[in-house]
Structures are given as structure tokens and as C-alpha cells.
Amino acid sequence: MKEIRIHGRGGMGNVTAAELLAEAAFADGKHAQAFPFFGAERQGAPVVAFVRIDDRPIRVRQQVYAPDYLIVQDAGLLFNADVLEGLKPGGAVLVNTTLPGDVLPIGEGFKVYTVPALKVALEVIGRPIINVVMVGAFACATGLVRLEAVTEAIKVRFPGELGEKEALATIKACEQIGECG
């Protein structure tokens, strides 16, 4: 089983990102579970959402304490020590940032992927819709789900022009992934 924890701020679409990832994994023929950190969320407040992906049915419902992967939608949250808590040794972090991974406060022993998701979203979608871009970049960086499964999930959820642009943005994002560690 692979466990993913998504960190962001209220309003960034963290829950939608988690759900899209689960939907993509399901389309790939896997079992998946997505759920928010159940709370009274407010715009701007740090929030988390969780995803589990496995080849067999998923029964466990505790929160994700030892993730294999982190998706960080706002690099500023990295300055909060909680974000990296429990990340498995050798685990991977995908960060929305224009900075290179080696200047981020992420410590040793983890794989770091960076993607300028905000920049790509503004260029391609014309709006600061980061979450879909991050999910697409996550697919490309980790290979845990197929990018095509992500773009399909996006188009189902956001039919029409918006979904098309978002799908295109994920493809553009995949060309701009930085890697270190």
C-alpha cells in the first residue's frame, strides 16, 4: 500500500486533489481511498488530505501518519515542521515552487520534486488552479498513477473548456519538474 498526504491551505482544492488522485488510481485498476482531515476548514488555514492506493481492498481508516509521498501545494508550509512528520525514509516530496529543490528545508534522505504549479496554472488555465497541476505532476514524477488517468479524471470532473485547459496544464507541468535527493 502507498500512502500520500497532501498539504495545502484551505481554498487550494486539497480534497479535490486527493479525490482526483484516487479516481486516477481506480481508473488504473487499483483500489484507492481519499479522505480529508475532517475539520472546519477555513480559507488560508493549513489543511491536509489523505490518499491510499493498493492492489487489494483498503480497510484501514486511520489518518496517514507515515506517508510514502507528500504533496505540498504551498512551499511556505515547509517552514512548519509538521509537514514532513512521519515521511518514510526514502519517501518523496512534491513541492509547488519556482525554487530548486536543494534550497528547500527538507533535510536528507528524501527525494524532492519541484514544479512551478502556480506559474503553469496561470499560463495555461489563466487562473491560479494549482491542485490539478500538482496531481498531474505527481503522476509524472512518481509513476504511481498514469498521467492519462489523471487527465481523464480531471475532464470528467470539470467537463468542457476548463477541464481541457487543466489537462493541458498537467502535461505542461510534467515538462518542468525538477528533481533532487
Next chain:
Amino acid sequence: MRAILEGSKAVAEAVRLCRPNLVCAYPITPQTHIVEELSRMVAEGSLDAGFVLAESEFGAASVVLGGSAVGGRAYTATSSQGLLLMVEVIFNIAGLRLPVVMTCANRAVSAPINIWNDQQDSVSIRDSGWIQLYVEDNQEAVDTHIQAFRIAEELMIPVMVCMDGYVLTHTVEPVDLPEQEEVDRFLPPYRPKYRLDPDDPFTMGAMVGPEAYMETRYHLHMDMMEARSVIRRVAEEYAESFGRYHGGLVEAYDVEGADVVLVSMGSLLGTMREAVEELREEGLKVGLLKIRCFRPFPKEAIHDALKGVGVVGVIEKDVSLGLEGTLCSEMRAAFCGEESPEISSFVMGLGGRDITVEEIKQVARELAADPACRVEFRGLKEELLRGDEG
């Protein structure tokens, strides 16, 4: 059709498949997504039902009471304070023998106000005369709602499907949704034995004095006892029709020869299955008993399932303040007049506190080491109990 969707949406799909005539609710977290979805279905025309947004939960319960009394298939959903506000009507629905189906998206009760999950709300109204079924995952939520209408209408007793708020209602996971034709075959249209009709008037809910009240309550009690066989049979028939079975009244898992058996209701069972598997790998023989039907209470089924078991731990997300976990008390009652295992109460996860695999394993290990019957709250924060500043 296999799909991946949020628990609330899965339940709304299941309710739609049951072709209710009336949906009435007042929105409350975490029930909201269920009724929002049903409201959307009615608005877009994919569900041919009356949808009433009531002015309160008291109103919502009253509207489904009326809708059911005139012969409609009526559905509502609520949580926590909403359920408590309904209570007067809840007792009436059962006493009037109206087969309403309700989803309780389980949530803690105030005060302090808390929107997160535990099961204090539905457990607190266990004596109202409603059948209560607790589901473990969203597939069981779908299947149990379809069974609920069958059970309710066959017995003329209302059914509450209890699903953990957020933990199930807000979780996206794969679910198999039955086809409409399959559900139609399983659940025929509702044909009430009696209903309010201006052309054929009769009185429903007349005042009954000491000369007959007690017999009325006795009838309801005996029918509730009888309901156990119906709940079991409907689950079996459902399995024949749809190929899925989640247990009738209870489900025993790895109980035979177990040193310790853990008992619970609802979504915690999933996490507990994981814990039991790990414990078995570590050499501790732990079994699991899932209580699917809490009312009527399946005494015999519990008794049979736990034959020969010496140590039992009941983990539950409710507490009868001043005593212990409610399910634990009732488990003990199941052994009245018989040799009983040591049955301990573990109150956990109140107000949304997460319960981990490790915590469950710890309960089992401690019971194996010391089986003496006890009552414990687990997962308390010592620093908060001491009242330390900062």
C-alpha cells in the same frame, strides 16, 4: 456498476434506486452531502420524489412521519444535534409503526460543540423502537440502505442506517452500485397495510390509556425481537440477488480459538481487521466480532459467536456517562444466566479523535496479559487532564 465516489453520494444513489416518494431533511454536517445530492437528483428530474427542505430537524421528522402515514416511501437523514432535535418525533414514528428509513451520519453531540465523528447520537436513542444497523464501509452503506426499506416495510418498523460521519460520508472509495432493475426486483413498491386517506378515514395515533398502552408497547417490543430473523433473512436474500453479504446481525472474524475477541460497530471494524491480522502475524490469537444490528440487540447471535471465548474487549465511540460504553453493558447482558467471558469497556475516538491500528493492538495485548473486566478511556491526553497551562 463499479465506481469510485464519495460515501454520501453513494448513499444518495442507493436511496434513489429505492424510489422514495418523499425526501425531507434539514442540512447538518456531516449529513449534508447526502441530502444535497438527493435534492439535485429531484431538481434535475432523475429522482421522481417530493423533496422538502424543512425548517428544522423536528420539522423534517414530522414531514416524513406524515408522508409515511399517507402511504409514501419516506426517507430522511440527519446527524448529532439534528437527531436529538428529532427525538420526540422519532419515538412517534416507531410507535405509529411507520416504515421510515433514515441515515444517521454519526457525529458527536454538544456540548462542547463538535462536528466530528463518534456514535453518541444514535446510541443515545437506542430505546426509541427504531431498528439500528451500523455499516463498516461505503459498500455496506449502499447495500444496507436497500435492505433497510425492505426490512422496514415488511415489519412496519422504521430503520436507521448508521454510518460514521466523515470517516465514511466524506471518504471517496470504490463502490458497486446495483442496477435499477435489480433493485426493483428486490424491493417491490411499498403497499402500506394501512394509511391515512380522506376517502377512507381512520385514526392513527389515538390516545391509549392504562387499559391498553402497555400491550401496544409489548407488541412493538415483540416485533422488534422478531425483526432479528427478518434482518438476517433480508441480508441473505440480498446476498443471493447481489452477491454481497456483510453479516446479518453480527459477523465473527477469526473468533474460533481466539485468546481475545475485540468487538465494535461501524467503520472502526476496518481498522480493527488490519490490527487483528498484524497481531496474528505476531503470534497473538485475536478475533473480531462486528455488531451490525444494534437494535434489536442480537443477544443469541452474540452468545453463539462468542462460545468458548474467555476475554472480550468492546471498543466503542460512545459512553453512557456514569457507567461505561453502552455496547459493553449490552454485551454483558447477552450472557445473562450463562457463563460469561470477561468483558471490558474501552471508550475511544470520541469527538473525532483518531483511532489507530497500534492503539487497537495495544488494547488486545493488554487484555491478553490481564483479562480482568474493566472500564477504560483510551487515547486521553494526560496534559489536558492535568489542566496544565500552555
